[in-house]
Amino acid sequence: MAYQSLSFQGVESADQVNRITTALMMLDGVESVEVGRHGAEVEGRVRREALIKAVQALKLGIEVS
Numbered sequence: 314m315a316y317q318s319l320s321f322q323g324v325e326s327a328d329q330v331n332r333i334t335t336a337l338m339m340l341d342g343v344e345s346v347e348v349g350r351h352g353a354e355v356e357g358r359v360r361r362e363a364l365i366k367a368v369q370a371l372k373l374g375i376e377v378s
Contacts, residue, residue, distance in 0.1 A: 314344060317361055319353045319368070323375035336367045 324330060334348040342359035355364055368377045 314356050315358055317355045317359075317364060319355070319361075319364055320378045321350065321352050321368075321375055323373070324350045329373050329375070332371055332373065333368055336371055337364060340364065340367055 321333075324333070330348050330350065333353065334346055337343055337346045337348070337353060337355060340357075340359050340363055342357045343355060344357040345355075347354045353364075365377050368375070
């Protein structure tokens with residue numbers, strides 16, 4: 314299984330972490346997600362661009378890379 318890491322800047326609350334976790338888990342191909350204030354570890358067969366777009370679509374005002 315493939316693993317990918319994302320880095321975040323600007324995540325400040327548990328609500329934001331929960332929203333990011335939910336958005337990533339909803340993507341086709343994602344098996345598991347571990348999200349924290351500084352980033353996420355994603356397991357599954359999903360394109361990195363799709364992960365970044367899913368987080369950006371939440372419009373939380375954070376940076377994702």
